[in-house]
Amino acid sequence: xxxxxxxxxxxxxxxxxxxxxx
Numbered sequence: 001x002x003x004x005x006x007x008x009x010x011x012x013x014x015x016x017x018x019x020x021x022x
């Protein structure tokens with residue numbers, strides 16, 4: 001399972017953190 005923390009930037013959504021969960 002891959003989890004993304006998404007933060008809205010000036011040019012649209014930007015993935016700031018990616019976590020891989022087994």
